[in-house]
Amino acid sequence: MDRRSRQRITEGCIKGILFICASLSILTTIGIIGILIFETVEFFREVSFFEFLTDPQWTPLFVDKHFGIMSLVCGTALVAFIAMLVAIPLGLLSAVYLSEYASARFREVVKPLLEILAGVPTVVYGYFALLFVTPLLQVLIPGLAGFNALAPGIVMGIMILPMVSSLSEDAMYAVPMDLKEGAYALGATRFQVAVKVVIPAALSGIMSSFVLAVSRAIGETMIVTIASGQQPRLTLNPLVPIETITAYIVQVSLGDTPSGTLEYRTIFAAGMTLFVFTLALNLMSHWLKERFREEYR
Amino acid sequence: MVDEGVFSILKLNAWYGKKHVLKEVDMTIRANHVTALIGPSGCGKSTFIRCLNRMNDLIPDFRLTGEITHEGMDIYSPEADPIEIRRRIGMVFQKPNPFPKSIYNNIAYGLRIFGVKDKKRLDKAVEESLKKAALWEEVKENLHQNALTLSGGQQQRLCIARAIAVNPEVILFDEPCSALDPIATAKIEDLIAKLKKDYTVVIVTHNMQQAARVSDFTGFFMLGDLAEFDVTEKIFTTPANKLTEDYITGRFG
Numbered sequence: 001m002d003r004r005s006r007q008r009i010t011e012g013c014i015k016g017i018l019f020i021c022a023s024l025s026i027l028t029t030i031g032i033i034g035i036l037i038f039e040t041v042e043f044f045r046e047v048s049f050f051e052f053l054t055d056p057q058w059t060p061l062f063v064d065k066h067f068g069i070m071s072l073v074c075g076t077a078l079v080a081f082i083a084m085l086v087a088i089p090l091g092l093l094s095a096v097y098l099s100e101y102a103s104a105r106f107r108e109v110v111k112p113l114l115e116i117l118a119g120v121p122t123v124v125y126g127y128f129a130l131l132f133v134t135p136l137l138q139v140l141i142p143g144l145a146g147f148n149a150l151a152p153g154i155v156m157g158i159m160i161l162p163m164v165s166s167l168s169e170d171a172m173y174a175v176p177m178d179l180k181e182g183a184y185a186l187g188a189t190r191f192q193v194a195v196k197v198v199i200p201a202a203l204s205g206i207m208s209s210f211v212l213a214v215s216r217a218i219g220e221t222m223i224v225t226i227a228s229g230q231q232p233r234l235t236l237n238p239l240v241p242i243e244t245i246t247a248y249i250v251q252v253s254l255g256d257t258p259s260g261t262l263e264y265r266t267i268f269a270a271g272m273t274l275f276v277f278t279l280a281l282n283l284m285s286h287w288l289k290e291r292f293r294e295e296y297r
Numbered sequence: 298m299v300d301e302g303v304f305s306i307l308k309l310n311a312w313y314g315k316k317h318v319l320k321e322v323d324m325t326i327r328a329n330h331v332t333a334l335i336g337p338s339g340c341g342k343s344t345f346i347r348c349l350n351r352m353n354d355l356i357p358d359f360r361l362t363g364e365i366t367h368e369g370m371d372i373y374s375p376e377a378d379p380i381e382i383r384r385r386i387g388m389v390f391q392k393p394n395p396f397p398k399s400i401y402n403n404i405a406y407g408l409r410i411f412g413v414k415d416k417k418r419l420d421k422a423v424e425e426s427l428k429k430a431a432l433w434e435e436v437k438e439n440l441h442q443n444a445l446t447l448s449g450g451q452q453q454r455l456c457i458a459r460a461i462a463v464n465p466e467v468i469l470f471d472e473p474c475s476a477l478d479p480i481a482t483a484k485i486e487d488l489i490a491k492l493k494k495d496y497t498v499v500i501v502t503h504n505m506q507q508a509a510r511v512s513d514f515t516g517f518f519m520l521g522d523l524a525e526f527d528v529t530e531k532i533f534t535t536p537a538n539k540l541t542e543d544y545i546t547g548r549f550g
Contacts, residue, residue, distance in 0.1 A: 104357060182394040182456065184355060186407040186463055187384030196406065201397055 036275060039268030046262050052269065058232035058248075060266045061257070067266065069273055071232040075242035076274075079153045079224055080217035082238060086157025087213055091164025092206065098165070099172040100194045111166065118162045126226030129155040134227065147229030147241040156223050160213040167212065171205020172198050204288055211285035215278045221246035245274045303328040303467060303497045304349060309363035311344055313356070318344050320521040322363075326514075331489060331498040333512035333529065335505055337549065340518040342501045346469050349499065350386035351379040368466075384411070387460035391472040393452035395444035395459070400427075400436055403444045403455055407463035422462050429495075430458035431488050450481025457488065461496075468492060470500040474507065486511050505545055509533050517541045 044052070047067045055068025094114065098107050133151040138144045175198050183197045199206065229241025230251055243251075252267045302325035311319035319341045326332050334342040344353065351372060353359045365372050372382050384407075395403050404423045405413075413419060423440065427433040432454040436447070444455055453473060460468055470489065474482040489511050492498055502508050508515050509529060516526040517538070525538040536542045543549055 176394075178390055178392055178394040179396065181352065181355070181388075181390060182396065182459075183406070183410075185350065185352065185383055185388035185390075186410065186459065187380050187382075188407075188410050189380055192410045196410070197396060 033275075036268055036272050039265050040272040043262070043265040043269040046265075047269075056234045058243075060263050061252070061255075065262075067269075068234075069245075069270065071234040072243060072245045072248055072270060073273065074234050074236070075149065075224075075228070075232065076218055076244040076246070076277075078149045078236055078238060078242060079156060079228060079244055080214055082150060082153025083156035083160060083217040083220075084210070084214060086154055087161045087164045087217075088210060090157075091161045091209075091213070092168055094161075094165040095168035095172055095206075096194045096199070098169045100190055100198060111169065114162045115166055116162075117159065120159070122159065122220065122222035123226070125155050125159050126152070126223040129223055129227035141239065144239050145229070145241050147227065147231075148239050149228055149242050150238040152223045152227040153238065155227070156217055156220055159220070159223070160216050163213045163216060164209050167209030168202070168206045171202035171209070174205070175201045204291065207288045208285040211281050211288065215281035215285075218281070219246065219274065219278055221250060225250045245270050249274075302326050303368060304499075305364075305366050307364040307366075309345070309348065309361065309365065311341070311348060311353070311359070311361045313344075314358045318521050319348075319361075322523045324516060324523060324526055326497065326499060328497045329493055329495075330513040331493050331500060331511050332514045332516065333508035334499065334501045334516045334518060335503075335508050335544075336518035336524075337544065338503075339520075341521040342516075342518045343471055345518065346471055346499055346501050347388075349467070349469055350383050350388055352383070352388065354379055384463055385465055386467040386469060387463065387465035388469040388471065389453070389456050389460055389473050392476050393449055393456050395447070395452050395455050397443065397445055399441045400444050400447070400455060401440040404459050404462045407459060411463070426458040426462040427455075429461050429492070430454045431484065431491075432458055448481070450477050450484060453477060453481070453485060454488065457485075457492075461492075465496065467497040467499065470498065470502075472501050472503060475503060482507070505533075517544065519544070 052067055052069050054070070055066050056071065057066035057068050058071045059066045098111060102110065129151040130147075133155055134144070134146060134148065137151055141150075144150065172194075179197060179201060180193050183193045188196070224244045225247040228244065228247065230243050230247060231241040232243040232248065233240065235242065248270055249267045252263065257263045304324070304326035306322060306324045306326075309319055309322040310317070322341075322345065334346060336342050347353045348361060348365060349367075349372075353361070361373065367382070367386065370377060396406060398406070401423055404426050405419045408419060408422055413422075424433065424437075427436065432451060435451060436442075436455075444452065447455060453476075457468070457473075474485050477485065486507065489498055489500065493513075500508075500511065512529045514527065515529040515532040517524045517532065517536075517540070519540050525532060525536060525541045527537070531537075532541060533545060536545065
């Protein structure tokens with residue numbers, strides 16, 4: 001065999017191996033979605049879609065079974081909302097500081113440090129919420145339950161803060177200097193340049209960082225499993241125990257629910273709901289990016 | 298030749314880090330005249346013009362000694378406020394840099410940051426500035442259109458209108474035509490000639506014909522030195538310095 005045909009065979013093999021690697025991840029995704037859809041369809045054979053959306057109670061593991069996903073959705077939304085209340089203002093302000101005020105050296109040191117926050121294992125955050133933040137808040141807010149939505153929400157906000165600040169800062173830093181100079185030359189202060197020129201010009205990046213952070217908050221599991229209790233409740237009160245979709249899935253997965261039963265299938269229906277939400281948010285973030293991409297030049 | 302000027306610059310030295318980019322520059326810039334600054338790339342002319350409204354403050358590692366007085370006030374003294382200085386001494390840049398906002402909001406921006414909210418006053422300022430910048434007729438129907446949809450030349454005139462709107466005393470032009478085609482360039486040059494009635498104009502340019510056409514005084518920079526500064530006609534007909542002559546006759550640069 002001459003060199004050329006040997007080369008051709010090697011090239012062919014490499015191409016095949018790379019193709020298999022690439023298809024593996026795609027097949028896995030398809031498999032996951034397939035199982036989700038299959039089990040969800042099975043679930044809806046026994047429970048009506050209407051009940052799923054409108055029943056105020058979620059009690060699949062009790063004798064008196066109710067399948068109202070809204071109480072889980074509500075818990076999830078509540079914790080994510082509290083997290084965003086923490087992460088958006090703090091993240092945006094630190095991004096403004098890093099991109100417009102801080103010296104290059106300070107930025108180089110602080111940005112990676114902030115990003116470390118995202119690397120702390122979530123189980124540590126969970127215990128931090130349960131054993132440190134909740135007792136602290138109980139001093140300030142009498143009547144706060146030992147498990148609640150507030151403490152995990154705040155801690156989750158801290159966890160996703162670097163996501164907001166880092167992505168927003170990237171977007172702001174990418175705003176061309178000549179645009180900023182145009183404002184400075186009119187006599188704008190640093191703050192005016194940041195608020196009226198840099199933030200509007202970087203809006204698409206900033207918005208998509210918010211959306212990614214929300215979808216991270218919605219999918220976050222460990223903090224809420226540990227610190228928010230396991231009581232599905234249709235409430236917007238942050239001071240009482242609630243349960244999120246993710247925490248419910250953990251609860252059933254770890255329990256002794258036999259597979260193939262209706263109780264078992266609830267986690268797929270819940271998982272599907274979660275999947276729909278995060279998919280919608282990711283699409284939204286993608287759309288925002290495209291929509292505002294050519295905002296400046 | 299000139300005794301009283303809007304700007305008097307004395308022994309100006311400037312550095313970027315360790316690089317010495319302006320050396321002992323003395324110059325007097327007269328009110329209501331156009332002063333052109335020419336010279337080969339890297340000669341310090343852009344650095345010089347950016348010292349006049351403290352734009353270089355934004356660059357880390359920039360350092361300067363000497364004195365620049367504007368209307369008798371040392372603009373680098375501790376009491377001088379760079380924000381106020383930049384309002385009084387406007388600037389138009391090499392690349393047109395309108396904000397990604399509407400034409401109207403581009404011009405209103407400068408007034409709004411000084412707290413002007415009155416709609417009538419803003420409308421009037423927008424119209425007047427656009428008229429002065431010879432852009433009004435072309436855009437008066439579409440004031441709320443995004444400024445980035447304008448052509449390069451229109452964008453640059455919009456930037457001039459934006460600078461005019463805050464009512465400065467001086468307008469600095471840093472190579473305003475280098476990104477424009479000849480027709481757009483001619484329009485900007487006409488405009489500059491008109492602007493000197495109301496404003497003091499300083500323009501950095503790569504284009505010697507442009508300097509000859511629009512300016513009353515010309516300064517020739519070479520490796521950070523102000524090699525020659527005189528009436529434009531003299532610079533282009535009987536320069537005193539051999540370097541100037543070599544440069545304007547195209548022997549280098």
